[in-house]
Amino acid sequence: MGMREEVISILEDSIDMYKLKEVASIKFSPKEKVTYVDYLISKKNDVEKLIGDLDEFFRVNYTPNQKKSKLPKLVGKTTRIKVGEKPPKSIVNFRSYTKSGKLPTEIQEWGSTFIFEMVLRKNKDFSKKEDILNDEDTYNTLKNKIFYNYQDKLDNWIYTYFQQQKQFLKKYKSSEWDEFMYNNDSFVEFFSKYITDRNTGIYTAVTETGEKKRIKKYTEWNPADIYAAKNMKGIKEELDKIFRMEKNKIKGAPLSRLNAYLISLLNKKELVGISLKQIKDNAKAVIELRNTKTTFKDPHIEDKNFKMNDIKFKIDNVHLGSTVSTYIKFGTSFGIDVRSSSSGFENLVFATQISGAAAQGGNAPVAFVNELMREKNANQINFVNDHNQYPETAAEFVSKTSKYSMNDYSTWFKFVKKYFDKPPTEEKFMGNISDLYRKGKVSGGAPAAQTKLMMLHFFYDTLRFHDKNKEFWLTMLYLGMKVGKRYAPHAKIY
Secondary structure, rough: OOOHHHHHHHHHHHHOOOOOOEEEEEEOOHHHHHEEEEEEEEHHHHHHHHHHHHHHOEEEOOOOOOOOOOOOOOOOOOOEEEOOOOOOOEEEEEEEOOOOOOOHHHHHHHHHHHHHHHHHHOOOOOOOHHHHHHHHHHHHHHHHHHHHOOHHHHHHHHHHHHHHHHHHHHOOOOOOOOOOOOEEEEEEHHHHHHHHHHOOOEEEEOOOOOOOOEEOOOOHHOOOEEEEEOOHHHHHHHHHHHHEEEEEEOOOEEEHHHHHHHHHHHHOOOOOEEEOOOOOOOOOEEEEEOOOOOOOOOHHHHHHOHHHHHEEEOOHHHOOOOOEEEEEEEEEOOEEEEOOOOOOOOEEEEEEEOOOOOOOOEOOHHHHHHHHHHHHHHHHHHOOOOHHHOOOOOOHHHHOOOOHHHHHHHHHHHHHHHHHOOOOOHHHHHHHHHHHHOOOOOOOHHHHHHHHHHHHHHHHHHHHHHHHHHHHHHHHHHHEEEEOOOOOOOEEEE
């Protein structure tokens, strides 16, 4: 065993002995010249014991004639030490990180985009997860730039990033591919700006008065997080033609024309947009094209031939405890999680689930769900998914200081309770909501109470018109999975 291997062995034994496995991990530079120890900064004093153990065996930061080693302290973000009395010495680099809150979606997607840039532009070859960990430039950029305030979350995403690029390369590997760039903007950046420009935008129809019905934001049209392209010059020229199309002096890109062009590029394998989701560790992801067929259906769903009897409403959490998730189950294969936060006042989320998949589906855009609910019986639907319309305190709950009153909550409950597996009395339901509000704005308190009222209202306004309407619930599932004519063609990795 060489010196480097012995150093690693001592570090591993010390991490185990001091019970630091949850807060300290060992990584290596690409050519394994440097050994890294990434540690949680709040455990700095415990991690410094590792330096003492290395000194006992090999001497740390040794200089000739020194009587006693002066062991370095862990300071700042990085502390670099040399191990051994004579060359070649082993280099150990201690890197600190801090614990953070929930990882924002934009950080997740930025990491995915960066890995694809490394593959497409720098021709990096990540044949296993460890290749990302051991590529010094790649890992350090992820850690010190992208995940700068969320370094404790990074290692949970490395496997996802490995699987995403692996599935992409399996289908699209070629040196001709590069990231889509239009006037120095990525596809997402360019179209996000284009859609919000008052003089352009993507429109779905033109009214008799000449007004455009426009897509309001990028995510309402396109779930892809990154696009790669061949022959970007030719693509840009064709897009310019589409952007210049005018009808009744209306500028902008018609949705049908733009989507048709993107579909043609995907089918010719000259463009691909990737929708990225976190992949479960050790799960095998797959890549699949969406919205490129005339039917705009998902064969995995259609093959199930769901009947209304297969669609189950698991919504007892509307009245149980402080849990804020309810479920619409499509057999054992798919589902929609209707939920919100238990710690903050937020709108409902309609999150699609795919059983057994390496990653989950997406969230149905709130505007589209509201629109779907109003396709019929519009005058009888009040739910608009705005948490500001619901009480935030116990006092507001029992008084008419928000849009709705106790009479409304009672009406909703009396209708919805027949869909509960174990329905409580109305008195017990109202009592539980009151108890949650009295806890104040804490996790599992007033925010959970507000969410429960919102979920109750949502199921009241949907089940009284659609409890036997299979197509309504399947459409909502498709909205979340970003399948349909209104969505751009893209490839989904899941």
